[in-house]
Amino acid sequence: MRVTTLVNDVLSGVQQSEQSLQIALEQLSSGKRVNQPSDDPSASAEMVQNLSQSANVDQYTKNVSSLLSETQTADSSLYSVVTLLTQAITVGTQGANGALTTANKQALATQVQAILGNVVSQANSSYRGSYLFGGTASSAAPYTAAVGAPSGYQYNGNSNVNTVQIGDSLSTPTNIPGNQIFSQPGSDVLAALSGLVSALQTGTTPQIVAATAAITTASTYVGQERVALGNISSQLTSQESYLSQETLTLATQQNSLVGIDVSIAATNLSEAEISHSAVLTAAAKVLPNTLLDYLK
């Protein structure tokens, strides 16, 4: 083939090697192989999904830690209730002593009444402005004094349970409605306490013994509910460690989708540099030579 000029080839070669140099530099400085969708369309699309998943996992993690504090608060309330009930049982056992005077029993009744008040205040405990034991009706105090109610208190909440997503296909209940814990028929905590109060005030020794036994039943029941809460809590903890593993997996995926290993990027850059200087050296050798240099 008749070659008339090398200028075009040299220009195209210089341009190509400059382009490779630019790409290598961009990859090294950004640490990414994919800097815009056209660099790798399918990796970019997968990246959208990965980022969305990462955002979800981040949020699940935040949900878990917020729910953990909430369940801890609920758990410590129930723990207090169990302690209070144990006190009430001790008082009831004292009251069952037939040798006690009416005044003594009245004093004991006052103690149980105070315990009842404490239990109600635990049942009305709140977390971040929401009552913990009102079901989903969490904006009003679950238990308020009510004349005529058997226990002297009425439940204002409902029996509904909120659930929160803590994984793509994992949800956890976040609350136990108060009526399930404190006023469950058959093991009604508040009724049992107020039963003991009236037994101590006006009842016979067998009635006091029966009322104390009712509190024992209720206490066992609250203990069981605490276990249920503990289960939620341990599920949250195990989900927390799963999520942190998941965060790591997603980050690794992101890196393999769009990232580039620094050593590879650095090697690419020096390769591009070498080939660029080779192109320039060749151009400098080839271009200036014409026949005219030799004609004198």
Next chain:
Amino acid sequence: MPGLDTSLSIGVQSLLAQEGALQITNNNIANANTPGYSREIVDFEQVGPNGTGGGALGNGVVLQGYQSIRDELLQLRIGQQTSDQGSANAQLNSLSQVQPAFIPSTIDVGTQMSNFFASVSALSTNPSDSTARQAVLSAGQNLATSFHTTAGSLTRQQTSLDSQVQQDVSQVNNLSSQIAAVSRQIAQAKGTGQNTGTLQDQQDQLVLSLSKLTDVSVTHTESGDTVTTGNGTALVSGGQSLQLKTTTGSNGFQHVLDSNGNDVTTSIKGGDLGGSIQTRDQTIAGLLTNLDTLASQFAGAINTAQSKGFDLNGAPGQPLFTVPGVVAGSAAGITMSATSPNAVAASSDGTAGSNGNLVNLLGVQTANLPAGQNPTNAYAAIVFQVGTAAADAQANSTATSASLLQLTNQRNAVSGVSVDEESTNLIRYQQAYEAAARVITTVQTLIGVTLAMGTAAAA
């Protein structure tokens, strides 16, 4: 008959011929870097003997002129590749400007969509919290804004392509007028038997410029050259330019009309004009449609989920987003219609503390929209679409550059000027000129000798 007189005139003719050859060489060297110049080669012809028979001798040389060396087929293929390259570059340029809107950042639609769902998920841990509710509202507003931004960058690109179409058409018209003028000159020159090489170069160069704008083909006929676009719309015929026109079409964009007023917009392919039209009417329009569909169906799904629950005050959930009644323009027109944080319908039982309906709102993220994909995947598909279109344009641009380089080298092999070659020719004609001059001096000496023959004896 041989004779000194004849030698003298052969010598003069030779001087003239070599002078002419020097001028042609000079012209080649002068135009070594002129785009589209085809090298000229000297057309020497020997002059035959006057008589016949054994004694008849040659009568020297005559310069017939020059010949432009060209390859029409190569020229045609260069034209085609140039128009392919023009189209690829037009697409690459506009898609590179569109791409940044789809790079994951803090403000792209994908990220804002994730943020929206994250804010809903956060609300589920404390459904009556006004801060968490406000966060949902803000995330929704941010999402609407990023839909606006993305749609805006697409429509801005369409608008700039639209004005490019108008400019290209006026350039096409300008070039076709020039080609028509040159083609008339060529026809005229041919009629008078003149060399048309220079005019041909000029026309080839104009056609090449036209090829950058759209795909054209040239037919050479006796009555003049015909230039048509790839789809057969005549631009130059019988020495006349047929001007294209633009008019605003029903979609608000410039449509291209041929000289008879027929709409040829969709059939124009190749070149900057073809690439601009394709990007404006297909690539970007397709992206916008998908983005509009996503915005419209996303808003619909969220609003449906809202309607299944109750707001903070226990009233049935009202739509969070407002979108235009038609899909087109939804991405640009989506707005957050809810203004109060209370409007988020978190509750499933009417109480403020219930989060039972948030599961429906969150479900929008994983449920397929009517278009067949969940919102995240639908957006990922749009990103893929942008990336593929830009990557294809990039690959086409690179491929056409490489093939254009090869074709140009091939054309240069045929028509290009080699300075080394011309320098060699320069020496060749210089030597021939010197030799011819020497012949004339020699003949002059011989004539002197002849004239002195009578006196030589006396002396």
